[in-house]
Amino acid sequence: xxxxxxxxxxxxxxxxxxxxxxxxxxxxxxxxxxxxxxxxxxxxxxxxxxxxxxxxxxxxxxxxxxxxxxxxxxxxxxxxxxxxxxxxxxxxxxxxxxxxxxxxxxxxxxxxxxxxxxxxxxxxxxxxxxxxxxxxxxxxxxxxxxxxxxxxxxxxxxxxxxxxxxxxxxxxxxxxxxx
Amino acid sequence: xxxxxxxxxxxxxxxxxxxxxxxxxxxxxxxxxxxxxxxxxxxxxxxxxxxxxxxxxxxxxxxxxxxxxxxxxxxxxxxxxxxxxxxxxxxxxxxxxxxxxxx
Numbered sequence: 001x002x003x004x005x006x007x008x009x010x011x012x013x014x015x016x017x018x019x020x021x022x023x024x025x026x027x028x029x030x031x032x033x034x035x036x037x038x039x040x041x042x043x044x045x046x047x048x049x050x051x052x053x054x055x056x057x058x059x060x061x062x063x064x065x066x067x068x069x070x071x072x073x074x075x076x077x078x079x080x081x082x083x084x085x086x087x088x089x090x091x092x093x094x095x096x097x098x099x100x101x102x103x104x105x106x107x108x109x110x111x112x113x114x115x116x117x118x119x120x121x122x123x124x125x126x127x128x129x130x131x132x133x134x135x136x137x138x139x140x141x142x143x144x145x146x147x148x149x150x151x152x153x154x155x156x157x158x159x160x161x162x163x164x165x166x167x168x169x170x171x172x173x174x175x176x177x178x179x
Numbered sequence: 180x181x182x183x184x185x186x187x188x189x190x191x192x193x194x195x196x197x198x199x200x201x202x203x204x205x206x207x208x209x210x211x212x213x214x215x216x217x218x219x220x221x222x223x224x225x226x227x228x229x230x231x232x233x234x235x236x237x238x239x240x241x242x243x244x245x246x247x248x249x250x251x252x253x254x255x256x257x258x259x260x261x262x263x264x265x266x267x268x269x270x271x272x273x274x275x276x277x278x279x280x281x282x
Contacts, residue, residue, distance in 0.1 A: 078212045087245075088205040089197075089252040112252035132253035140242050149215035150235040 058115065058122040066114070066125035067138050073118045074146035086115045092126055114139075182229045186240055189230045193221040194247065194260070196228065201256040206248045208241070217241065 061069065070085075077083050090113040091098065101108050111126040127135045183189040197204040204223040210216075217238060219230045232238075250258055 074210075074212075080213045082209050082211045085208045085210075086205055087207075087248050087252060089201050089256075110252070110255065112249055127249065127253055129253045132249045136246055136249045140245065143238070143242065143245075146212070147210055147217065147235075147238050149212045150217060150238055151215065151233050152235050 058124050061123055061125050063125055063127065063131065063135055066116075066123055067135075067142060069123045070116050070139075071142055071146075073116060073123075074142070077118050081118055084115075084117050084119075088113045088115075090126070182231050186230070186237065189219070189221075189228060190244055190247070192228050193244070194251070196221055196223055196226060197248070197251055198256045199223070201251075206244075208245075219244070 070083075073083050089110055091108045091110050092113065093101070093108065098108055109128070111128045112132060113124060113126045115122060115124040117123070183192070193206070197206075200223045204221065207220040207222075209218045209220075215233050217232050219241060221228045247260060250260065
């Protein structure tokens with residue numbers, strides 16, 4: 001099981017330990033949320049994780065299911081909400097695995113990690129050197145199809161309308177303006 | 180957070196930032212359909228470059244930046260970007276010879 005951070009749970013508490021305050025401050029419902037006190041092996045320190053819906057797990061998908069889920073995220077976020085897409089270079093290996101590979105003299109294969117979230121759920125996929133062009137094309141199509149709320153340039157319309165004004169002496173626009 | 184006004188400056192600095200630290204640099208795109216706003220961010224967790232827009236034509240430019248980052252991240256920071264940006268064509272087109280009338 002590849003995990004970036006190995007955590008072993010020490011105990012489950014019903015209230016946060018004294019010195020812990022969650023990022024973003026306490027909220028009313030905090031006392032109802034169970035806390036996990038755990039030992040994070042990579043950092044060798046005690047950390048407290050709060051189980052709440054914000055800490056939803058990230059789902060790693062294959063390329064095509066990812067694209068389908070991304071499309072549905074855009075569709076769901078039309079009335080309100082945002083969609084974030086993050087691109088990052090990653091080998092998808094933990095520090096330990098990287099150390100082992102480099103000491104064995106093997107080259108680490110990097111991929112492009114793509115994450116998408118709508119603040120409710122997070123999906124991700126990774127793309128290698130061979131498949132990035134195919135993915136790039138499908139991804140561009142999805143973005144083009146959904147980023148339709150952006151304003152279209154009206155300079156050309158204004159130019160044409162001013163030219164028409166000079167010729168005709170009336171202020172009529174040649175192209176219909178987009179609402 | 181200060182937003183970069185010039186698109187070209189944003190692209191140049193982002194690529195520079197990535198090449199300097201490919202391990203920790205990430206490229207984030209945030210789109211809000213209800214507000215019609217698009218925000219791009221490139222950060223290496225030390226420095227942050229941001230660009231925001233509400234124009235459709237900038238979305239087209241963003242597509243090219245997406246391609247640049249996909250290539251850089253999947254293949255490596257040392258990849259030659261001329262194929263992606265199309266700024267430096269591989270072969271120059273042969274000049275057309277003037278039409279000479281046959282006499």
